[in-house]
Amino acid sequence: MAHFVIMGCGRVGVSLAHTLDESGHSVAIIDQDDRAFRRLRSSFGGRKVTGVGFDRDTLKHADIENAYAFAAVSSGDNSNILATRVARETFHVRHVVARIYDPGRAEIYQRLGIPTVAAVRWSADQVLRRILPEQSIDGDYRETSGRLILGELSLNDAWLGRPLKDIEAAGGVRIAYLTRFGEGVLPTDETSYQQGDIVHAMMKTTATDEIGRILASPPKENAE
Numbered sequence: 259m260a261h262f263v264i265m266g267c268g269r270v271g272v273s274l275a276h277t278l279d280e281s282g283h284s285v286a287i288i289d290q291d292d293r294a295f296r297r298l299r300s301s302f303g304g305r306k307v308t309g310v311g312f313d314r315d316t317l318k319h320a321d322i323e324n325a326y327a328f329a330a331v332s333s334g335d336n337s338n339i340l341a342t343r344v345a346r347e348t349f350h351v352r353h354v355v356a357r358i359y360d361p362g363r364a365e366i367y368q369r370l371g372i373p374t375v376a377a378v379r380w381s382a383d384q385v386l387r388r389i390l391p392e393q394s395i396d397g398d399y400r401e402t403s404g405r406l407i408l409g410e411l412s413l414n415d416a417w418l419g420r421p422l423k424d425i426e427a428a429g430g431v432r433i434a435y436l437t438r439f440g441e442g443v444l445p446t447d448e449t450s451y452q453q454g455d456i457v458h459a460m461m462k463t464t465a466t467d468e469i470g471r472i473l474a475s476p477p478k479e480n481a482e
Contacts, residue, residue, distance in 0.1 A: 265311030266332030327353035327389035416476035
């Protein structure tokens with residue numbers, strides 16, 4: 259099981275914390291107001307950290323150095339983005355996501371390589387799909403026979419700059435479309451994987467675990 263750090267103990271943060279905790283993961287949740295932790299169930303077994311989510315000492319107290327993923331879901335766009343950048347750039351957390359209230363900023367943040375979630379109604383679910391690759395591949399659509407599934411791929415950073423056809427060949431998938439800067443993009447033979455892209459692919463239902471393992475690793479020629 260993995261360790262997750264969540265910034266913001268509001269409705270979305272609480273939903274994330276409960277889901278991850280119930281799944282057996284280690285969780286630390288950060289909020290400036292310790293009264294916010296009253297929203298958590300009495301059965302919550304994670305760590306409650308009072309402090310500013312982009313403060314390095316606060317993040318260390320939340321064990322950010324051992325975090326598999328970091329989710330910033332507080333009520334402030336700027337705080338969420340700042341905290342996410344500190345988690346990624348200072349503590350080298352690979353899987354990060356920031357919740358934003360102003361979708362007009364999404365393109366700016368995605369240019370920084372920060373996945374964002376803006377829709378309030380389903381933000382908890384969407385955040386989970388970005389920090390839990392094994393859930394991302396559960397898919398958005400299954401065709402009627404159940405043999406094929408459309409899902410998001412979680413790719414190692416070493417795939418950045420590589421043509422999508424290389425990803426298809428390695429994983430045995432067919433890339434249907436990308437989400438780039440918040441918009442859907444149909445790939446061409448020349449399209450490459452860029453920072454911030456969300457890759458949606460069709461794949462065999464029975465092969466999702468193997469596909470996830472292959473694409474979470476660097477391309478074979480890059481692996482040492």
